[in-house]
Amino acid sequence: MPSETAQRTKEMPEKGLPQNTIRSQLEAKLRKDFSYSSGKILCSMCTNPHSFAKQIYQKYLEKNLGDPSLFLASTELEQETVSMLGSLLSNPEASGSIVSGGTEANIIALWAARNLAKKERGEVIVPISAHHSFDKASDLLNLKLIKVRLNSRFQMDVKAAEKAVTSKTVAIVGVAGSTGLGVVDPLGELSEVASANNVYLHVDAAFGGFVLPFLKELGYEPLDFDFSLPSVSSITVDPHKMGLAPIPAGGILFRDASISEAISMKVPYLSGETKESTLLGTRSGASAVAVWALLMHMGRAGYAAVVDRCLKLTWKLAEEIQRTDGVDVVTEPTLNVVGVKSDRIDVHLIFQELRKRGWAVSLFSDYLRIVIMPHTKPSHIKRLLEDLQMIIENLN
Ligand SMILES: Cc1ncc(COP(=O)(O)O)c(C=O)c1O
Numbered sequence: 394m395p396s397e398t399a400q401r402t403k404e405m406p407e408k409g410l411p412q413n414t415i416r417s418q419l420e421a422k423l424r425k426d427f428s429y430s431s432g433k434i435l436c437s438m439c440t441n442p443h444s445f446a447k448q449i450y451q452k453y454l455e456k457n458l459g460d461p462s463l464f465l466a467s468t469e470l471e472q473e474t475v476s477m478l479g480s481l482l483s484n485p486e487a488s489g490s491i492v493s494g495g496t497e498a499n500i501i502a503l504w505a506a507r508n509l510a511k512k513e514r515g516e517v518i519v520p521i522s523a524h525h526s527f528d529k530a531s532d533l534l535n536l537k538l539i540k541v542r543l544n545s546r547f548q549m550d551v552k553a554a555e556k557a558v559t560s561k562t563v564a565i566v567g568v569a570g571s572t573g574l575g576v577v578d579p580l581g582e583l584s585e586v587a588s589a590n591n592v593y594l595h596v597d598a599a600f601g602g603f604v605l606p607f608l609k610e611l612g613y614e615p616l617d618f619d620f621s622l623p624s625v626s627s628i629t630v631d632p633h634k635m636g637l638a639p640i641p642a643g644g645i646l647f648r649d650a651s652i653s654e655a656i657s658m659k660v661p662y663l664s665g666e667t668k669e670s671t672l673l674g675t676r677s678g679a680s681a682v683a684v685w686a687l688l689m690h691m692g693r694a695g696y697a698a699v700v701d702r703c704l705k706l707t708w709k710l711a712e713e714i715q716r717t718d719g720v721d722v723v724t725e726p727t728l729n730v731v732g733v734k735s736d737r738i739d740v741h742l743i744f745q746e747l748r749k750r751g752w753a754v755s756l757f758s759d760y761l762r763i764v765i766m767p768h769t770k771p772s773h774i775k776r777l778l779e780d781l782q783m784i785i786e787n788l789n
């Protein structure tokens with residue numbers, strides 16, 4: 394849609410306008426955006442943040458984690474937040490940071506792996522389903538990505554990963570909740586490959602990190618993916634996805650502080666002895682404080698209830714899709730993501746028709762992706778299915 398995204402120009406006014414004028418202008422201009430409350434956003438791994446987290450975020454907007462000597466208490470809360478996330482992922486001793494999102498977290502993980510490995514022209518093994526943040530990371534860090542095929546269940550093929558290991562391998566990346574289909578790679582086996590070859594294993598659980606810990610208690614098949622696997626060195630887990638936190642809130646967790654030391658840098662000019670191990674300098678303390686508050690408020694039980702609702706609705710959608718003539722699911726859902734394919738109708742056409750009716754789903758090369766987030770209600774899915782049925786009849 395180039396006309397909508399084309400560059401726009403605007404001059405700053407010489408004399409400032411009254412706040413109310415600007416509020417009305419913004420109200421009018423932002424009307425074009427999708428809203429989570431409409432239920433039409435089915436293509437995002439983010440959601441309407443929890444109202445309590447929004448209040449906390451607003452209250453502590455001035456906090457800057459880039460200057461721990463001034464914001465010592467915020468820094469302590471960030472460390473407690475990391476530890477709480479670590480406890481969700483079987484390691485309360487984890488070190489790390491609350492960062493801007495999954496992209497920054499993945500870049501930081503490979504940065505640490507590269508520095509620890511100290512190899513010339515290092516290589517990183519990822520499944521072809523890995524998020525494009527790893528392409529960015531490889532470009533920035535001068536690492537070669539070795540993309541390996543998937544097995545018949547859309548997971549990283551472990552044999553192919555094993556074969557790809559060379560003396561230049563800096564890290565293996567497994568995904569716990571893939572961007573396309575929400576699939577979890579066989580991380581138990583990948584952990585063995587990493588250990589046998591003495592290679593760093595990073596897990597991208599940006600999406601799955603707030604879902605997978607609850608599968609067992611909700612009656613679904615539990616999947617190994619976290620620090621309970623001995624070779625896992627770092628995990629990306631994003632509070633601003635299924636954690637219900639305001640954007641920006643990603644998480645990079647290291648098994649212990651010795652790993653993050655590999656990227657730690659002294660900041661020479663701040664008002665105290667300060668070290669940084671994030672990409673950003675000045676960074677939001679409000680994000681970390683809001684995540685802290687939200688984890689304390691929701692507790693495990695609160696998140697388990699959110700995941701329960703999302704998964705039940707996901708399975709209902711998957712079953713309805715299977716019952717609908719003309720479309721099918723790509724694979725059984727693992728998390729709250731459904732891939733929809735068709736062997737009769739071009740999915741690009743279905744995508745366009747859904748968009749005309751106001752639905753935002755994701756378009757991958759040969760399937761559509763629907764993500765059932767906490768803002769999605771059964772009534773939204775009912776309407777989506779009615780529209781889908783009509784579209785299929787018209788296109789058939
Ligand atoms: C598995 C995975 N990793 C990383 C990311 C990147 O996260 P962000 O958009 O917060 O940078 C995404 C985004 O959807 C993702 O699905």
